[in-house]
Amino acid sequence: MTVMAAGVDVHAHVAGPKVNTGRNFRPEDKLFNTTAGSGLKRMEGGFSVPTVLRTAYLYARMGFGFSMEAAMPPLYARHTHEEIRDTPPIIDQGALPVFGNNWFVLEYLKENEIENTAAYIAWLLNQTKGFGIKCVNPGGTESWGWGMNCETVDDVVPYFDVTPPRQIVSGLIAANEYLGLPHCMHVHGNSLGEPGNYEITLDTLKIAEDFKPQNDFGREVVLHNTHLQFHCYGGESYASKSFESKSKEVVNYINSVDNISYDLGVVTLDETTTMTADGPFEHHLSHMNNLKWANTDVELETGSGIVPFIYNPKTFIAGAQWAVGLECGLFIKDPMRAYITTDAPNAGPLCRYPRVYKWLMSAKARDDMLDNTLKYGDKIRERCYIGELDREISLYELAMMTRAGPAKTLGLSHMFGSLKPGLEGDVAVYPYNPETDTDDPEKIEYAFGNAAYLIKGGKLIVNEGEIVDMGNKRTFWVNATVNDNPMVERDISEKFRRYYTVTQNNYTVEGEHYVRNPYVIEVDATK
Amino acid sequence: MTKIITDVVCPFCGTLCDDLEVAVSDDGEEILEVYNACAIGATKFLHSQAKDRITRPRMKQEDGSWKEVTYDDAVDYTANLLVDAKKPLMYGWSSTSCPAQGVGSEIGEEVCACMDNTATVCHGSTLIAVQDVGVPSATLGEIANRADRVVFWGGCNPAHAHPRHMSRYSIFPRGFFTGKGSKSRKMIVVDPRKTDTAKMADVHLQLEQGRDYELLSAIRVAIRGEELPDFVAGIPKEEIYETAETLKSGRFTVIFFGMGVTHSLGKNHNIDIAIMVTRDLNDYTKAAIVAMRGGHYNVTGSGQVWGGWQFGFPFCLDLTRGFARYNPGDSSSNDLLVRDEVDAVFVLGSDPPGAHFPVRSVKKIAQLPSVCIDPHITPPTSAVSKMHVPVAFVGVEVGGCAYRMDNVPIETRKVVEPPEGMLTDEEFLQKVLDRVRELKGGQHNHDRVSHQKWFCLRLFRGGLTETKWMSLSKTARSSMQAMSQSRPSLMPLA
Amino acid sequence: MAAIQINLISGRTIQQGVSMEGGKEKLAYRDACGILELDDAEFKRLGCFKNTNVRVSSEFGSVVVKAIGATQGPHPGLGWIPMGPWANAVVDPNTYSTGMPTFKGTPVTVEVAEEETVLDAIALITEECL
Incomplete structure (x- = not known):
């Protein structure tokens, strides 16, 4: 048996409007996998975009105790919270509202008004019961309101034209540290998935050089770059003669600094559903695979897109993406700053976490993929770094990359992520014997997908692989107090009066129906 | 003395206007006046005040007269009806709040019901089309702030069906980038009738009824600059080319469509191609398409609760085997009724005989044991039901979350107290759920085996x-x- | 008197909405929805004045409504009954495996029925079903 603290998921799309659109418009995702309830469980269904019931049961089986919903459009915050409430209470959850294309933020940062930006962020976190600052394709999604995009950190945003993404990212980091929020600024940079985008990624990461973490939560980073795999591409096209991995360059830069963390976003070679607040990217993707495309632009705030996607192991590019994701996990020097995710469900479904662990922990499993499953294994060895890496992640490193690290970057290390005394008492026990089970990598995948026991808040949830208790979910949100700011208050009421289609009083998310069991983290930024 | 309640949300249609003001008497019991609402919304608020309102459940006697019963009797009757049925149909769910829909979902799961909402006679075709080709869309505020080309397609007549839509969202608002209001927009209406909406339009394409697919297809051709025959759907080709050019030349084009396309032959395919027009337009400019949903204010919400997070399918749910299946045409209420496949009917938050079920289906409901849960005085459904359970009006007498036609969730407000002793639908459903579980002997899960056996039998x-x-x-x-x-x-x- | 063939469609009107929320059992609801809107030319073919009761029949059913002049027209060849039990009595219920009855585009025959009355909603449904 292997005993660890319960897992902490730093980035997954498991609740909210776009996840739901994904479920809604993909009946085929439920084909052959809907199951009847048994024991305490209700009926469940779905593979890449499972129903909330399956999501919670999956987390329990994988021994997770906390999950962060990665992108919440503020206007749809109620929807996200309704889903979180209906997700079986096994798992604690929080949600990050998106800020990178918000008109208030764009206007304040145009004038470099960090204090006003911070006051607005504090207000919005309170209104939406959000946890921290997410920034998706800064400036790009606003441009998408006109059918355009921001492809580099210095592209200008139409109308808001003096606010290039460079200013948005640095402004949001500054506001985050001004407030001293538990989590750092959580960014999905420009030009996701484009060959040659690693330079843009490096440009984005270098913005963090000017900042130092300021918070009372033991967080040591100021920027979290999510699903780094999608941002580490070289070359000019997806063809095998041009595309190349640049994970080494990007991760080496991260190794050279100490204030950046990231998660991997490993491609798991499945048929999945991509969904992101990066509206222009999904439009672009729909032109690549010609599958159905859903898009929703959200007034004054953000946008989003959804496209089903098949990462086909018979193609070069899917295999190369798979390799890049794993490289991101293998080049890291400090595993406390690199977290294992699949950007569920973008690079792969939630249920594939254990498979990613297997690939990271076993060079044999990786070679098996390259030799037997991937059609272009040799080409991939040539264009990526995967062939030169024989590192195998140890169980201790795995614990850092799936619990201790994410808990620390979320500012929750005083509650989750380790087995030291004084924490929340979240413990997972996996049927894996580190002495004898090293012979077969499949045992890793099995063990981490079938926790024998899960204890949450000191309460037994999973007993001998069976769910025996539904737990008592808490919804985490951050209440930041700032000094009175009449200007921001006036701006807010003015925008609601003129440009929103809901009134300001109908915007606030409150009440037991949305947040049944809140866990409020108070932050005082009045000093 | 009166007091004014502001920011009230109108629980009539999917426009979910949230700027109503309601004057209530000082004791908070009576609604005196409703401001900012359209004629329909105001009537809905005032209807709740009717003196002849029924406040207790009633059961139909042998002779057709009604007898008042207690809520406990009604709970018991409903629970027994559902548990005894082999395959109950639980229909409606659109004029109620999401929490009530959530409890209803659990009941449906417990009793292995077929569950369907009013989309099945409204925008069900749209839901299928979205599953075919997706949907590039935007919130209504995005349209108010940006759209300069507004198309109302196919029986989409907001002047009548969504009375404040044009003033709040689509035609008249002076948005951030649309400062001149209606002058900054070009309005196109496509409808076989010269509707009151069409009379306001810059361009009205009066197509032949049921030829929407042909005309949309012709617009795709025209967008690509290819050859067209002289007339398509009764519209001369010059007008089609011109329309295509207007749509392409906008900065932000939006297409709203209504039940003219969802109800005509072709059904979901009419919408498939409307969505494809929108997709095509995104290669030239920015374009979005929005279904004018919500003759019931929260039909969108029930699609979200089921379709998304609870079961994965937005309507036509068949839970009879203990897990969710979805197959419109097979598991849709009208087909189930007409084929005699269900043996009990439960209706909540809709009125199938009055609103939109063809008479053939209504006759079937009349032949089956049924219960109708509805706050209205004498909903036509009650004429064919054995039990009528009145409940508090959501959005008037109790709050609760509802989803606007663009899926934006809004919390409706309580304005006055319900008549004394009346239950809300959520409370009633919770009691039914508890009773259902009790009847099944405390077993959490239904005895699915008997259902499956019965189902096999039916198949054989x-x-x-x-x-x-x-x-x-x-x-x-x-x-x-x-x-x-x-x-x-x-x-x-x- | 003549019987004419037209293509029937239905849908919402504001009067339908207002009277529905006012109470479907009331006569106002019948007056708003128990109607058939026709173009002037159709009245000529039918050989009657406006505001005459007519019987609308299709292969799926038959109902008596009051024929009135088109309020949102012209729409030659089309008849309009606002959505409600009167329209539902004659529309095509076939769903063609989509779940959606074919509410719009039902071929119907219209004939003058001056002697017959337009039933209210409850009476109509009761008569149809019980």
């Missing part, structure tokens, strides 16, 4: 009901059984 019998089956000759029965067995695709999963 070519889908016929017990009575029809018994009326067949012995030879016919055995040959049908043989036929079913030779088609393994019909076999239930192990």
Whole structure:
């Protein structure tokens, strides 16, 4: 048996409007996998975009105790919270509202008004019961309101034209540290998935050089770059003669600094559903695979897109993406700053976490993929770094990359992520014997997908692989107090009066129906 | 003395206007005046005040008269009805709040019901089309702030059906980038009638009824600059080219569509191609498409609760095997009723006889044991139901979350107290759920085996009901059984 | 008197909405929805004045409504009954495996029925079903 603290998921799309659109418009995702309830469980269904019931049961089986919903459009915050409430209470959850294309933020940062930006962020976190600052394709999604995009950190945003993404990212980091929020600024940079985008990624990461973490939560980073795999591409096209991995360059830069963390976003070679607040990217993707495309632009705030996607192991590019994701996990020097995710469900479904662990922990499993499953294994060895890496992640490193690290970057290390005394008492026990089970990598995948026991808040949830208790979910949100700011208050009421289609009083998310069991983290930024 | 309640949300249509003001008497019991609402919304608020309102459940007697019963009796009747039925239909769910829909979902799961909402006679075709080709869309505020080309397609007549839509969202608002209001927009209406909306339009394409697919297809051709015949759907080709050019030349084009396309032959395919026009336009400019949903204010919400997070399918849910299945045409309420596949009917938050079920389906409801949960005084559904359970009006007498036509969730507000002793639908459903669980002996999960056995039986019998089956000759029965067995695709999963 | 063939469609009107929320059992609801809107030319073919009761029949059913002049027209060849039990009595219920009855585009025959009355909603449904 292997005993660890319960897992902490730093980035997954498991609740909210776009996840739901994904479920809604993909009946085929439920084909052959809907199951009847048994024991305490209700009926469940779905593979890449499972129903909330399956999501919670999956987390329990994988021994997770906390999950962060990665992108919440503020206007749809109620929807996200309704889903979180209906997700079986096994798992604690929080949600990050998106800020990178918000008109208030764009206007304040145009004038470099960090204090006003911070006051607005504090207000919005309170209104939406959000946890921290997410920034998706800064400036790009606003441009998408006109059918355009921001492809580099210095592209200008139409109308808001003096606010290039460079200013948005640095402004949001500054506001985050001004407030001293538990989590750092959580960014999905420009030009996701484009060959040659690693330079843009490096440009984005270098913005963090000017900042130092300021918070009372033991967080040591100021920027979290999510699903780094999608941002580490070289070359000019997806063809095998041009595309190349640049994970080494990007991760080496991260190794050279100490204030950046990231998660991997490993491609798991499945048929999945991509969904992101990066509206222009999904439009672009729909032109690549010609599958159905859903898009929703959200007034004054953000946008989003959804496209089903098949990462086909018979193609070069899917295999190369798979390799890049794993490289991101293998080049890291400090595993406390690199977290294992699949950007569920973008690079792969939630249920594939254990498979990613297997690939990271076993060079044999990786070679098996390259030799037997991937059609272009040799080409991939040539264009990526995967062939030169024989590192195998140890169980201790795995614990850092799936619990201790994410808990620390979320500012929750005083509650989750380790087995030291004084924490929340979240413990997972996996049927894996580190002495004898090293012979077969499949045992890793099995063990981490079938926790024998899960204890949450000191309460037994999973007993001998069976769910025996539904737990008592808490919804985490951050209440930041700032000094009175009449200007921001006036701006807010003015925008609601003129440009929103809901009134300001109908915007606030409150009440037991949305947040049944809140866990409020108070932050005082009045000093 | 009166007090004014502001920011009230209107629980009539999917426009979910949230700027109503309601004057109530000082004791908070009576609604005196409703401001900012359209004629329909105001009537809905005032209807709740009717003196002849029914405040207790009633049961129909043998002679057709009604007898008042207690809520406990009604709970018991409803729970027994659902538990005893082999395959109950639980229909409606659109004029109620999401929490109530959530409890209803649990009941449906417990009793292995078929569940369907009013989308099945409204925008069900749209839901299918979205599953075919997706949907590039935007919130209504995005349209108010940006759109300069506004198309109302196919029976989309907001002047009548969504009265404040044009003033709040689509035509008149002076948005951030649309400072001149209606002058900054070009309005196109496509409708076989010269509707009151069409009369306001810059361009009205009066197409032949039921030819939407042809015209949309022609617009795709025109967008690409290819050849068209002289007339398509009764519209001269010059007008089609011009329309295509107008749509392409906008900075932000939006297409709203209504039930003219969802109800005409072609059904979901009409919408498929409307969505494809929108997709095409995104290669030239920015374009979005929005279904004018919500003759019931929260039909969108029930699609979100089921379709998304609870079961994964937005309507036409078949839970009879203990897990969710979805197959419109098979698991849709009208088909189930007409084929005699259900043996009890539960209606909440809709009025199938009054609103939108063809008479053939209504007759079937009348023949079955049924219960109708509805706050209105005498909803036509009650005329064919055995039990009528009045409940508090959501959005007037109790709050609760509802989803606007663009899926934006808004919390409706309580304005006055419900009549004394009346339950809300959520409370009533919770009692039914508890009673259902009690009837099943505290077992959390339904005895699915008996259901599956029954289902197998039905399959082996070519889908016929017990009575029809018994009326067949012995030879016919055995040959049908043989036929079913030779088609393994019909076999239930192990 | 003549019987004419037209193509029937239905849908919402504001009067339908207001009277529905006012109470479907009331006569106002019948007056808003138990109607058939026709173009002037159709009245000529039918050989009657406006505001005459007519019987609308299709292969799926038959109902008596009051024929009135088109309020949102012209729409030659089309008849309009606002959505409600009167329209539902004659529309095409076939769903063609989509779940959606074919509410719009039902071929119907219209004939003058001056002697017959337009039933209210409850009476109509009761008569149809019980």
